[in-house]
Every structure is written in C-alpha cells, then in structure tokens.
Amino acid sequence: MTSPNTLPIPRLRPETATHEHGWRVESRHPTSEGVVLYVRCADCGSRRVDLQAHPHTPPVGVSAELGGAGH
Numbered sequence: 001m002t003s004p005n006t007l008p009i010p011r012l013r014p015e016t017a018t019h020e021h022g023w024r025v026e027s028r029h030p031t032s033e034g035v036v037l038y039v040r041c042a043d044c045g046s047r048r049v050d051l052q053a054h055p056h057t058p059p060v061g062v063s064a065e066l067g068g069a070g071h
C-alpha cells in the first residue's frame with residue numbers, strides 16, 4: 001500500500017514570492033509614452049520597471065520582477 005504523503009514534493013516558494021513588495025522609486029525618466037519608473041523593493045532588493053502613462057494613473061509594471069537578493 002502506497003501513500004502519496006510519502007512522496008517528496010519540492011516546495012519552491014522563496015520568501016520574495018510571499019511578501020508584498022514595498023516598491024521605492026530609485027529613478028524616473030520621462031519618455032514620449034509616459035514616465036518610466038525604476039523601482040526597487042527595500043525589503044528583498046527585487047527590481048522592476050514601471051511605466052506611468054499619466055500623472056493621475058498608477059504605474060504599471062512593464063518588466064518582470066528581477067530578484068536582487070541573489071539565488
């Protein structure tokens with residue numbers, strides 16, 4: 001009799017995937033399509049590029065989150 005509970009199931013849940021990033025703007029660059037924001041999470045060091053098309057709309061992430069803490 002086999003039990004599925006005995007199978008080793010790899011759990012790939014890094015801490016960076018569970019916490020809510022606290023993005024902080026490091027630099028901003030006005031472009032013809034809006035303001036490109038380079039943001040970094042102060043907690044885990046992940047980086048992301050956001051694009052804020054209009055001053056009154058929230059920025060939208062245009063790049064994947066880039067882990068900066070090292071793997």
Ligand SMILES: [Zn+2]
Binds near residue numbers: 019043044045
């Ligand atoms: Zn983070």
